[in-house]
Amino acid sequence: MTALQSFFVTxxxxxxxxxxxxxxxxxxxxxxxxxxxxxxxxxxAADLPPSWRVIAPDxxxxxxxxxxxxxxxxxxxxxxxDVARVLAGADIVPxxxxxxxxxxxxxxxxxxxxxxxxxxxxxxxxxxxxxxxFGFGGTRDLSGTLTYEDGAGTGAxxxxxELVERLRSGDASDASPMSARSLLRNLYLKPPxxxxxxxxxxxxxxxxxxAVGEANYPGDHLPSGHWxxxxxxxTGVVNAxxxxxxxxxxxxxxxxxxxxxxxxGRDDQMVAxxxxxxxxxxxxxxxxxxxxxxxxxxxxxxxxxxxxVLRRGEQQGGKVxxxxxxxxxxxxxxxxxxRFRQLLVSFVSAAAAARW
Amino acid sequence: MVTCPGAGAAGLxxxxxxxxxxxxxxxxxxxxxxxxxxxxxxxxxxxFATMLANSRRVVLVDxxxxxxxxxxxxxxxxxxxxxxxxxxxxxxxxxxxxxxGASLGGMVTLQVTAAHPxxxxxxxxxxxTPGEPQGAPMPDNTTALLRGHVRVNNESTxxxxxxxxxxAQTVATRPELVDCLVDLHNEQDQAPEAWRSQAAAxxxxxxxxxxxxxxxxxxxxxxxxDAVIDPANTIALAFALPDARAFFVAPAGHLxxxxxxxxxxxxxxxxxxxxxxxxxxxxxx
Numbered sequence: 141m142t143a144l145q146s147f148f149v150t151x152x153x154x155x156x157x158x159x160x161x162x163x164x165x166x167x168x169x170x171x172x173x174x175x176x177x178x179x180x181x182x183x184x185a186a187d188l189p190p191s192w193r194v195i196a197p198d199x200x201x202x203x204x205x206x207x208x209x210x211x212x213x214x215x216x217x218x219x220x221x222d223v224a225r226v227l228a229g230a231d232i233v234p235x236x237x238x239x240x241x242x243x244x245x246x247x248x249x250x251x252x253x254x255x256x257x258x259x260x261x262x263x264x265x266x267x268x269x270x271x272x273x274f275g276f277g278g279t280r281d282l283s284g285t286l287t288y289e290d291g292a293g294t295g296a297x298x299x300x301x302e303l304v305e306r307l308r309s310g311d312a313s314d315a316s317p318m319s320a321r322s323l324l325r326n327l328y329l330k331p332p333x334x335x336x337x338x339x340x341x342x343x344x345x346x347x348x349x350x351a352v353g354e355a356n357y358p359g360d361h362l363p364s365g366h367w368x369x370x371x372x373x374x375t376g377v378v379n380a381x382x383x384x385x386x387x388x389x390x391x392x393x394x395x396x397x398x399x400x401x402x403x404x405g406r407d408d409q410m411v412a413x414x415x416x417x418x419x420x421x422x423x424x425x426x427x428x429x430x431x432x433x434x435x436x437x438x439x440x441x442x443x444x445x446x447x448x449v450l451r452r453g454e455q456q457g458g459k460v461x462x463x464x465x466x467x468x469x470x471x472x473x474x475x476x477x478x479r480f481r482q483l484l485v486s487f488v489s490a491a492a493a494a495r496w
Numbered sequence: 497m498v499t500c501p502g503a504g505a506a507g508l509x510x511x512x513x514x515x516x517x518x519x520x521x522x523x524x525x526x527x528x529x530x531x532x533x534x535x536x537x538x539x540x541x542x543x544f545a546t547m548l549a550n551s552r553r554v555v556l557v558d559x560x561x562x563x564x565x566x567x568x569x570x571x572x573x574x575x576x577x578x579x580x581x582x583x584x585x586x587x588x589x590x591x592x593x594x595x596x597g598a599s600l601g602g603m604v605t606l607q608v609t610a611a612h613p614x615x616x617x618x619x620x621x622x623x624x625t626p627g628e629p630q631g632a633p634m635p636d637n638t639t640a641l642l643r644g645h646v647r648v649n650n651e652s653t654x655x656x657x658x659x660x661x662x663x664a665q666t667v668a669t670r671p672e673l674v675d676c677l678v679d680l681h682n683e684q685d686q687a688p689e690a691w692r693s694q695a696a697a698x699x700x701x702x703x704x705x706x707x708x709x710x711x712x713x714x715x716x717x718x719x720x721x722d723a724v725i726d727p728a729n730t731i732a733l734a735f736a737l738p739d740a741r742a743f744f745v746a747p748a749g750h751l752x753x754x755x756x757x758x759x760x761x762x763x764x765x766x767x768x769x770x771x772x773x774x775x776x777x778x779x780x781x
Contacts, residue, residue, distance in 0.1 A: 399735065406759075451770075459735055463720070463744035464759055472746075479720050479746050490731045 144185055144194070146204075149229045154208035157198040158226055164191035166240065166492055167233050171223055171254075172196070173245030173271070174377055175307075175323070175357070177203030177346040180244070183339065184473045187481060192488075195233075197226040199250070200356075201377065207351030212295075212359060212372065212379030215275075215386040216246070220253035238263035240488050245411065245470065246271050246381060255394035262394065264491035266401040266484060269411050269470045272442040273449045275386030276378075277418050280438050282448045284389060287437055288366040291384030293419045295372025296354075297361030308352045312344050320347040327416075330407050330469035367432050368419060388449075395453025399494065401461045401487045402450060403480065404443065405468030413441045459494075461487055508564075509580070509587035516580045517564035519556045520588070522549030526617075527590050528768065529555040531581055531608075533599030533623075534642075534694050537563030537684050542676075544753040547761035548596075552768070555593075557584055559601070561690035570693020574600075574701045578607035585615065594768050596620035598753060599725060600698045603627070609712050610705035620764050622717045623750050625729040627702035630736060632726040634699075642699035644692055654681045661750040663721035673754065707736035714740035715767035717760060719748030741767075 144161040159178040168188070170181040178196035185194045198205040199219045210218050227233050240263045243251030248270030255262045274284030278294035287293065303318040314321040321344045325331060334340065354360040359376015363369065372379040380386060409416040416422070420439040423431025431437060450460050463483060465472045473480045505520045519538055528548060532540050538556035548554050558565040560572055560580055581604060585593065592615045597605030602624025609616045625631040634642070641657070658677045659667045667674060714737050718730035727744065734742035743763045748755040 454741060459741070461731060461734060461742040461744065462763075463746060465746040466748075466756065466759070468746075476746065483720055483744060483746070486728045486731055490728070490735055494735050 144182060144196075149197070149226050151225070151229045153225055154200045154206040154222070156200065156206065156222055156226055157204035158195060158230055159185070160193070160195040160230065160232060161185060162188065162190065162193040164189070164193050166192045166488065167237065168192055168194050168240040168242060168488065169223065169227060170194060170196040171241070171243040171247035171250050172199065172202065173243070173247040174381070175320070175347050175350055176244070176343075177349065179203065179346045180343060180471075180474065183477055184481060189485060193232060195226065195230060197222060199247075201351040203346055203349050207356050209355035210359070210376055210380050211374070212376055212382070213374050213385050214380070216250050216253040216380055216388075217257070218380070219250040220257055223250060223254050224258065240264045240266070240491065242266040242268065242484070243270065244268040244473070246377075249273070249275075249381065249386065249388055252388040252391040252394070255398070256388065256390045259394065260397065262398045264399050264401070264488055265395070266403065266487065267446070268403045268472060269405060269408055270402070270446055271381060271411065272440065272445045273388035273391055274440070274445050275383035276381040277383070277420075277440055279383045279440050279445070282441060282445055284383060284387065284445060286383055288364070288371075290362075290364050290366065290371040291382045292364035292366035292371045293368055293437060294382040294384065295361055295370070296359035296376050296378040297370030297372070298368070298419055299358040299378055304352060304358060307348060307350055307357070310348050312341075312348060320344050323347070327409055328469065328471045329475055330405070330467065333475055335474065367430055367437060368423075368428055392449045392452035392456070395450060395460070396456030396458040399459035399461070399487075399491045400450060400453065401463070401484070402446065403463050403465065403472050403483070405465045405470060405472055405475065407468060408470045410470050411442050413443050414439045415442055507584075507587055509583040511580045511583035512576070514560055514568050514580065515566045516560060516584055517558040518584045518587075520553055521545065521556065522551075522553045525552040526768070527555065527593035528552045529557065529581060529585070529593055529595045531557055531595065531597035531601035531604045532559060533601045534698055535562070535681070535684070535686060535691055537686075539563075540680060540684070542754050542757065544757040544761060547757055548764060551765065555584060555588065557581060559604075559694065561694045562684060562686050567687060567690040567693070570689065571696030571700070572693045574603045574607050574697050577604045577697060578611060581608050582612060582615070591615065592617050594618045594620070596622065596764065597624065598622040599624065599750065600694065603698065603701045603703070606703050610703060610710060613710065613712060616712050618768050619712050619714045620717065620767060621714060621730070621733060622753060622760070623719065623722055623725050623727075623730075624716065624733065625725050626707060626733060630703060630707055631729045631732055635723060635726060638724050639699070642695045644695065651678065651682065654678060658751075661724050662755060663719060663747040663749040665721070665747045666749065666755050677751070677754065707733065708738060711738055713767070713770075715743060715763065716740055717743045717745070717752065717763065719750065719752035719755065720744050720746035721748060722750045722752070724750035
């Protein structure tokens with residue numbers, strides 16, 4: 141049982157909150173996704189091998205970290221810099237020691253960005269329900285070709301105004317499908333699976349700690365002549381995931397020099413070849429009016445894009461372990477914790493023993 | 497009910513005087529040979545084989561000791577069983593092919609590929625191990641079983657073994673699948689001596705060839721909840737073989753191809769249909 145300690149890393153840049161535990165030689169960095177925090181890894185981190193040292197930051201604008209603005213034109217670069225600062229500043233990782241990186245959802249995108257920006261530092265990479273390497277929405281094919289050149293139909297302007305308002309007002313109830321609790325129950329997890337009440341309450345509070353505004357969640361937006369009439373602005377979390385700015389396809393080169401574990405839930409509604417949050421799918425279902433049809437605005441093949449980038453990494457010498465969790469949505473580490481933990485431990489142990 | 501491969505062209509190969517029965521299903525496409533594990537004959541693949549045969553000619557082999565193959569006195573060895581598979585290839589006139597093996601059949605598959613790399617285009621290993629030291633140790637329960645400390649001579653023992661080869665969740669939620677596998681066990685009616693002869697091959701297996709020297713493109717598959725062979729072997733295989741990837745399905749056990757046949761068939765088709773630039777050049781594509 142590893143008790144996690146909470147502390148802050150202050151040098152330099154935004155003040156970042158970190159959960160860390162364990163004293164072993166195998167250093168594992170856990171990176172959360174959008175509308176979540178390091179705390180989402182607490183159940184996983186509580187039962188990892190004693191030879192591991194775990195470090196999980198709250199990214200800027202999430203949890204207890206400072207709400208420094210997100211420069212979306214750098215894609216996920218600001219967040220990857222946060223991870224780098226934590227690893228360098230937390231006095232945990234000896235200089236130059238490779239780290240096992242794990243990212244969940246948008247956090248997997250952050251980890252891919254980090255691995256691209258810091259070649260040779262990833263002892264292994266674990267991508268859990270990863271954001272497509274071509275970002276979220278608005279690309280039409282396996283090579284991530286933009287649907288519209290201004291990124292219309294992606295970014296902060298596509299986020300439900302009600303969701304933003306309920307986050308801002310701190311709505312911890314399950315009164316609306318757009319409340320944090322409902323999102324956690326119905327999108328992060330596959331119903332009828334529920335977290336224990338105490339954990340659910342804690343994680344709802346974590347989601348509600350998100351900094352809401354143009355500089356953070358979701359960000360600013362611009363008008364567009366293309367459907368649905370909005371394009372990404374230049375700041376904030378959701379714009380940082382827009383394919384206009386987020387291109388992680390170079391991860392294939394990073395993956396060619398390390399080993400990658402890819403974990404996904406078969407019933408994931410958010411990251412899928414037909415995501416229920418992709419405006420193309422919502423348009424096709426009639427939930428967003430005026431959809432111009434599959435030729436003009438097709439669904440983004442998110443899972444297939446991830447696969448294509450990993451296959452390129454393999455062809456250049458990388459190792460990939462792929463896994464599909466059935467009866468599982470977006471959060472295998474919360475939905476099937478013991479099974480996820482065993483797979484992760486097997487993978488990281490093998491990666492630590494291998495030479496790359 | 498579960499659909500099993502229908503009657504197709506059947507044949508009988510000979511290896512060292514032992515008759516090895518096989519059957520070909522699937523109308524056309526590249527050759528794929530399926531080699532089964534301990535206690536399973538050609539019908540032991542269930543719907544998985546049918547899904548693979550939709551775009552391939554699939555050869556289902558009865559290992560020595562089961563089905564319509566001879567049951568010579570044992571113990572058998574993986575070397576012998578690999579020779580049996582090669583005899584089937586020769587009998588059909590297959591020069592090179594893809595091969596897929598599960599459990600003991602995975603050991604046989606590794607051995608066929610190690611001995612005849614020029615005849616194997618791509619390989620799929622399910623719930624396999626190269627044996628120690630390249631692989632992880634067998635779980636104690638499996639060792640006891642293979643060494644004959646557990647007697648497999650009645651239906652309740654068979655049911656227990658089958659349940660142990662599935663994920664606990666599968667046993668709890670899909671009793672009809674357990675019943676189907678028990679029925680299959682009863683229909684196969686393998687003689688206890690033949691089972692022990694096959695078990696000895698599993699227990700004694702060590703791949704002598706170094707995995708790092710085997711260049712055959714490989715997909716290594718396991719169920720996360722496999723209690724019969726440690727799924728860590730699948731990661732070890734994927735990491736040590738130069739051109740290999742691992743694929744896990746969760747939750748599933750040793751018989752993951754019975755538990756999630758669609759997921760596995762999709763992964764196998766993708767692996768076998770992929771072609772390296774060199775292969776694409778050779779085929780003129």
